[in-house]
Amino acid sequence: MASTADVCSLQTYLDLPDHTMDQRIFAAKAKLGSDVVILGHHYQRDEVIRFADFRGDSYKLSQEAARAGGKFIVFCGVHFMAESADILAQPGQITILPDLNAGCSMADMAEITEVEDCWETLVRAGLTNECGDGVTPITYMNSSAAIKAFCGQRGGIVCTSSNAPAAFRWALAKSSRILFLPDQHLGRNTGYAQGIALREMVVWNPYLLNGGLDRERLREARVVLWKGHCSVHQRFLPEHVDRVRIQHPGIRVIVHPECRWEVCQKADATGSTEGLLSIIRQAPSGSRFAVGTEIHLVNRMRKEFAGEQKNVQSLDQSGCLCTTMFRISPQHLCWTLENLVDRNVVNQIKVPEQVKHWARVALDRMLEIS
Numbered sequence: 370m371a372s373t374a375d376v377c378s379l380q381t382y383l384d385l386p387d388h389t390m391d392q393r394i395f396a397a398k399a400k401l402g403s404d405v406v407i408l409g410h411h412y413q414r415d416e417v418i419r420f421a422d423f424r425g426d427s428y429k430l431s432q433e434a435a436r437a438g439g440k441f442i443v444f445c446g447v448h449f450m451a452e453s454a455d456i457l458a459q460p461g462q463i464t465i466l467p468d469l470n471a472g473c474s475m476a477d478m479a480e481i482t483e484v485e486d487c488w489e490t491l492v493r494a495g496l497t498n499e500c501g502d503g504v505t506p507i508t509y510m511n512s513s514a515a516i517k518a519f520c521g522q523r524g525g526i527v528c529t530s531s532n533a534p535a536a537f538r539w540a541l542a543k544s545s546r547i548l549f550l551p552d553q554h555l556g557r558n559t560g561y562a563q564g565i566a567l568r569e570m571v572v573w574n575p576y577l578l579n580g581g582l583d584r585e586r587l588r589e590a591r592v593v594l595w596k597g598h599c600s601v602h603q604r605f606l607p608e609h610v611d612r613v614r615i616q617h618p619g620i621r622v623i624v625h626p627e628c629r630w631e632v633c634q635k636a637d638a639t640g641s642t643e644g645l646l647s648i649i650r651q652a653p654s655g656s657r658f659a660v661g662t663e664i665h666l667v668n669r670m671r672k673e674f675a676g677e678q679k680n681v682q683s684l685d686q687s688g689c690l691c692t693t694m695f696r697i698s699p700q701h702l703c704w705t706l707e708n709l710v711d712r713n714v715v716n717q718i719k720v721p722e723q724v725k726h727w728a729r730v731a732l733d734r735m736l737e738i739s
């Protein structure tokens with residue numbers, strides 16, 4: 370955690386323009402050598418991701434960092450990603466988030482005490498016991514370490530947007546019901562693709578008594594979806610798909626499964642960030658895509674594939690920015706690295722051992738089924 374003195378010195382960095390940071394970041398990185406590994410999430414801005422040793426989605430990056438073995442893992446992403454990196458890190462590795470305010474609005478929508486209350490209701494309704502015999506909790510990677518540990522302790526599992534279908538199949542083979550956290554859209558899209566009807570999925574609203582569900586409705590449900598969403602992906606609407614198809618006949622619409630069910634139903638394909646990239650990579654030259662995901666990634670796709678005569682645009686021309694991810698600036702990165710050169714660790718993310726243990730159990734189950 371940064372001390373008051375560190376925070377003061379951070380302010381002096383924040384007053385400087387972006388372009389003055391480049392040489393300093395390069396120099397600090399060179400001095401740290403193999404001691405540091407910088408991770409850049411796909412949604413990170415260009416001025417920061419250019420310094421990343423690895424780019425990717427959150428899970429892939431955490432694995433890369435553990436394999437790379439640098440003493441310091443600097444995660445240019447959001448809080449839950451740095452927690453996951455700390456959970457998967459090798460002993461002695463230190464994980465750092467350059468700005469502690471870089472959270473994820475979706476992960477913040479499931480608080481551990483709210484989830485425990487929900488579980489208690491499910492137990493009282495006779496749908497499960499404390500160990501998860503009856504309901505299997507699944508949490509999306511985009512959740513706090515405490516939620517991952519909650520799932521691990523109750524026979525549950527973590528999933529990513531690419532292995533969510535496998536997690537659903539695994540869970541339904543061992544119990545008749547699923548509690549899906551925290552993204553209702555990924556849960557609904559996955560459940561529907563697995564043949565579960567929309568009426569068999571209910572939404573648990575943590576701000577209402579008993580989640581806003583009566584006991585009968587709860588008993589009928591095969592999937593209880595937590596009322597969470599990604600503010601970036603939820604902005605895409607079915608009318609955006611209709612409009613782009615009228616404006617550009619023949620265009621392929623590909624979207625992230627954090628988008629609404631109605632949008633995913635109208636799209637030609639859905640995919641994780643890596644999945645979307647792979648669809649475009651494999652398409653023939655001359656293909657045209659409207660992509661429903663974060664705008665920094667879409668802009669990078671547009672530039673990267675222009676040389677192959679593939680045209681990439683955002684599904685919604687107003688563009689959807691992940692504002693929390695955007696908090697990581699070149700100034701924060703420079704401040705972090707120059708402090709490390711002075712052997713001063715700022716903004717360390719450290720998951721408590723007990724939480725780490727059970728979160729790891731849930732992550733290991735995911736690896737086993739992948």
Ligand code: SF4
Binds near residue numbers: 447472473476602693
């Ligand atoms: S894009 Fe959405 S889910 Fe991803 S980090 Fe930003 S708010 Fe969270």
